Amino acid sequence: MQGTIESNSDLPTPAVEASGDVAHHEEHPDLRVLGLITFLCSEGLMFVGFFTVFLVYRAAAAAWPPEETEVELLLPAINTVILVSSSFVIHLGDTAVKKGDVAGLRKWYIVTALMGAVFLAGQAYEYMTLGYGLSTNLFSNCFYLTTGFHGLHVFIGLLLILGVLWRSRREGHYGPHHHIGVEMAEIYWHFVDVIWIVLFTLIYLLSIF
Amino acid sequence: MTQAEIPTQAVVVPATPPPHHPEKWKWYDYFTFNIDHKVIGIQYLVTSFIFYLVGGLMAMAMRLELATPASDFLSPDLYNAFLTNHGTIMIFLWIVPASIGGFGNFLVPLMIGARDMAFPKLNALAFWVTVPAGMLIVGSFFFGGAQAGWTSYPPLSVVTANTAQSMWILAIVLAGTSSILGSLNFIVTIWKMRVPSMAWDQMPLFCWAMMATSILALVSTPVLAAGLTLLLFDINFGTSFFNPANGGDVVMYQHLFWFYSHPAVYLMILPIFGIMSEVIPVHARKPIFGYKAIAYSSLTICLVGLFVWVHHMFTSGTPPWMRIFFTISTLIVAVPTGVKIFSWVATMWGGKIRYTSAMLFAVGLLAMFVFGGLSGVTLGTAAFDLHVHDTYYVVGHFHYVLFGGSVFGLYAGLYHWYPKITGRMLNESLGKAHFILTFIGTNLTFLPMHQLGLQGMPRRVAMYDPQFQTLNQLCTFGSIVLGLSLLPFLANAIWSWSQGPKAEDNPWNAKTFEWTTASPPIIENWEVLPVLTEGPYAYGEESAEETEAVNT
């Protein structure tokens, strides 16, 4: 039977349609990954806005960062290693579920969540020990705003991973052919990582020069 | 490959049983979180129209103030609050949601042969996010209302009505979020959910317009979000992003703001151009002239339109090379728009034009937009803009393109698709009266503004040089005519919804897919999805009658 009528891609003969209950909700490809990627392009551009402001102010400043508000380098560097590695770890989880290994998925996603939590803890520690705050000077304004918004996105990514872990508890929820949530969490996590790499380069590494 | 065979490796959402919904939505369903794109479209249209009325009342108050040179009707701060929120509401809560959220959502799935948008729940979320946005704007008036213009330049916006300004910023961020979520929905839907028989160059031009609009919104809105976030922080958290005393730069804000806000004007006109491309062929009974040119010109406007924003800053802290570059880019962007206008006129040429209300508003748009576009070209030259920037010349220009353009186009769309949306016909005599009053009112209100600006009247003022009083009174009179013009429309729209003559499936004998189903469509849009057998504008073909019978 003609389950759907989208089969005729050759025209011009008009199709003879058969109706049926299934016709009311045809199969179609899962577009949610595409939707997420489109959304992340947009979200990335918001960070581009913040980075542009940072760079313009840096170009106009006599000293950047100013004397009173230097950046830490060691802790953020360690954090960078953790975050970048966590992208590889989360990918292991995605590979696992594609092979049907839900236990593997859970293992790797738990590790990723821990690494993400460590990153956030490291960030919080850095904030507490920097010795200057959001409103100290223009550099600190940019620093806290950008790292803060990034941290917020890491936190959301963490929630997505925890959500995947929660859902994975149900038998058969994720499988080799249905793991869209796993993929979406992974893509989001990679996004957060890429943003951090740019941020780390501009705010931390560039301060050396 | 037919979808009857399910490949084992492809990622496919399995077919689900028919969703549990009633045969028809009840009236109260329209007040809920409803994922039917048609319900969402109506929610957007009705909500935005209400905001249109609110913004319109603010404009009336401003025009009453401006009937006399002295500031004697409203307090200066209230006047500034009205001018700020009039602009904000008309842009973010009327034109953008009505054209993109309203018409876009209702029409796109129907036009491409889909049962709904790619992400129906996200779609509903995007609508409901605009409700708190509107409430924040209204609520801000309890704190004096934002008063720094819809452009809210710092330092003024940092030192005036902080609470109201913060509420305003949050409202815009919410509206922007709605915009981004809607845009990604349209991009994915149009790209991936067209019926297989519909190639890109067989898609209705409204869908091309929505595609270009959505890409533009996706790219530009986040930059506004960044700028407004920085402003919010300056107001509330002691930062100095735009505080020159601590190294901040107020011009930086202007760049972030206008990088979005110039494309915003294209967001407000591209869907309208799409409506034009649908209405004119139907009511002139001729194919659209230059389909490819119109489709590609939408994409061109999208691309070039991302690189013209500094023409709003010609008198600001912009270096000479920037002023020159953006003069050139602004002049270039005029060309694709001109192409569309000529194409629509050529579509009418040789046709059999019916003077339905929809067509009257479409032709009215053509007439008004030509004028608004020409004044826009003059504004694009930095050397001349130095004289007219921030004067009533600009106010005249943008009201010609936004009212004479966008609002006329929205009305054309409303008259054209009202039968499809509601299942009833609007009254044509009231429609004609509406058109005549609107056309006269628009010209009376906004034409004198060009002269006012050229002669020396700045914008955003409650008090002005008495030599300008006569022209201002003419504008005020025109605005009263505009206010009155709403009456036949409101009476018509409200009364006809329940009492108008029932509409057939295809009262205009049009060829796009939305007309192949009932008026209003069943919830799933069709029992059986349509198959494309001819182009969307195939008027004048001998085989027309034959294929129409098959499609229904």
Place this chain on the structure above:
Amino acid sequence: MSTVAVSVYWCSDLTQCPFPDAGYASMKQIPAPLLTLTIGIAVTFVSFWYGQNHGLLPEQASEQSVLVDELFNSMVVMGTALFLLVEGAILYCMVQFRQRKGDETDGPPIEGNLPLEAFWTAIPTILVIGLGLYSFQVFQDIGGITPGHVAHDHGTMIAQSAEAPLPESSAEPEGTLVAENGVFGLGAPLENEDTLADLQVDVTGMQYAWIFTYPQDNIIDGELHVPVGADVQLNISAKDVIHSFWVPQFRLKQDAIPGKKTALRFIASKEGSYPVVCAELCGGYHGSMRTQVIVHSPEDYQAWYDQRVAQVPVNETIAKAPADLSAEEYLSPYGEEMGVNADLIANLSLK
């Protein structure tokens, strides 16, 4: 018959017209090209006339305004022509191609015409390129390319009456010309980019007034006074929020931006009094932030100036430590008592 599709409808002979029942009977006497030519000539005449006689702009009181007006007039000519042609075509369609009673057929299935579309893309492109080049020339001539704050040690020369020789010692010593970076606005026209202004005035915008300071003698005024024919540079700043300095009769405008230096440069060409309008929303009383620029004859200007110089220590004194004043600044208030005027002091004072 030409290849342009639209002229297919202009059938001079109905037997050859593909749409004989489209009501072209009244047209069959006049050949289409003749009609088109006549319309074209009429449109050209009307556009040129209107471009020169629109009467929309206020009087010209600066040399720059003449250039700006010429640009605007050219745009009005082009715009009028385009407006008449396009609106004319729309009106023609509305009348000629309206549905006739009982005719339920469709129009002809014409989907495009590549030569025509190329034509109406090329013409606007050419117009726009031409306009871009012309407006760039005007931009250059009004000083848009070279805004610059040309700084001096002791202020600049003041326009004198024609007879008085310019005192040599107040000529600029070599090397004190400083063009500052980061100044926005207008400067000298490109071809004269190194020319000093005859007069520099500092302009400060604040809620809700303009303050004009003549730095050489510390004159402060709420109105701007300049001599006709002098090349004047305004160094603009803002104290609180963004304002914008606009003189409609000069056709020049520049924002006053907190934290930035901006400048305007003009030569007033007509004596009289013209409004100075704030053109950037600056608060509730933005509309009241107005003053005047008074363009004097050189003699009247000098008289005004001298009178204000004499007033300085009595009225709007700005407290300044004597060590900060140059010799002539220090001595000038006393000059009047001794019957010595400002430039004599300039000549006498030690540099």
